Amino acid sequence: MSLLELNGVHAYYGAIEALKGVTLTVEEGEIVSLIGSNGAGKSTTLKAICGQVNTTGTIRFNGTEMSSLPPHQAALEGIAHVPEGRRIFPRLTVKENLEMGAFSVGDKKVIKQRMERVFDHFPRLRERLTQTGGTMSGGEQQMLAIGRAMMMQPRILLLDEPSMGLAPIIVEQIFEIIQQLNREGMTVLLVEQNAFQALQIAHRGYVMQTGEILMEDQAELLLANELVKEAYLA
């Protein structure tokens, strides 16, 4: 059984059909990249997994059917979603942002331990503990958003455009950290417009177009694929 299984998922924003039968799987321990142009439905796929859009079809996570659960339930099941644009709480401090990641955890000691682990990956956040999130740079905000997700100690990390709007050197760092987390056992589903870098760190990849999966393959095969090269890597 795969950790995450989407089968024939349709998603709707009002009357608009944003996903037209998406089927994909993510195995435990993988990095899977979902690439495609703007508006292809990549973000919607992540939102569907977290119950933030109306869907039909089946979405199974760790054997649990997700589509009927309320949005706050996804995190409790072990899904951490780092949304597009990072969406940190701008007027909460860095510490409060991280604490919100561990909202379902009652034990203060556990929260402390997890926070230490976040600081091991992002030492910068320790220095900014009392600063409000909105005053930080884009790169720092992205680190905070990933750190906040790590506070959930999730079974899977959904990352939506983590490279958006960041300087190339920061993007490099972020991708480095994603790989490192994966080596420590974290399963990752990565949505990116930056297809080249996303496929470079992934095990497998899916290519999306207008709400449908166009291709699915090993990441290195997609990187070598002429069609993909022409459409997304040029």
Added chain:
Amino acid sequence: MEMILQTLPQVLVDGLTLGAVYAVVAIGYTMVYGILEFINFAHGEIFMTGAFVGTAALLTMNSAGWLTGLPAGLAYFLILATAMLSTGLLGIGIERVAYRPLRRAPKLISLISAIGVSFLLQDIVRFIADIRTGNFIVTGISLYGENLKLGASFVWSGFDDAFLKTNTIIVVAVAVVLMVGLDFFVNRTKWGTAMRAVAQDRETASLMSINVNKVIALTFFIGSALGGGTGVLFAQQYGTIDPYIGFILGMKAFTAAVLGGIGNIRGAMFGGLFIGVLEMFSSANLSVITGGALGGEYKDVVAFLILIAVLIFKPEGLFGKAVKEKV
């Protein structure tokens, strides 16, 4: 000028008392706005309902003969607790029935629903009060009505002495306790932080496993309980209540919330005190200042002129956050 100074101690005593009431009621407006971006216009009526519930509880205890054996402080505490609990639950109920189904609708629709709830509460309270007492204007029992004198003239001979009731001190003290308690809750506890998180980004908060509906219900409970508790203080302070006291008081508390920056809790506290003192100052001095052209009864106009001025010149309020965020 001399006359203004003479009455200043009394103006400050009365103004801060009324201001404390406005401040706590204003918190209810600002909390709900902060989280839903919607003005809960029924909040003034929740304050009024609290005043009636507290008064009814007191009258019931009295007719059952319990009041004689009970220390006044305990009786006060009991009616406050009863009123706060019932208005808190009332707030949750109103949100569930009248606002939640409309959460995705345009804000105007919820606003109309809130106005409907206001009328409903006014009429229900009027109906019950009429049946129970034969009159919808109810005079309660004053628990701490003793008169005190503040010897301000002793400090400076240009001041007149100020008069107050023991209850005045209670009003201010309870209001301060409620405000400090709330401030601590919102800024220092996990659920308070969750409340701020939901106010800033509801969708992302739900990704953190925060149950947004629960947080909204909690917000309504707290805001309404504060409003209802203040109603009891008001009833004790001013003696007579009717089902329509919530309207104008609610409007002024709303003005206070706008003045402090709607959504900003500390701003609402300041705004309430400011409006209270200003109102009492105008009431005492308008005719002196305008040479008799305007009487003290124009005090309400002053409060609403401020509302208009704030909305025109500084719509984000004195302590409002400028809406500027990095993306």
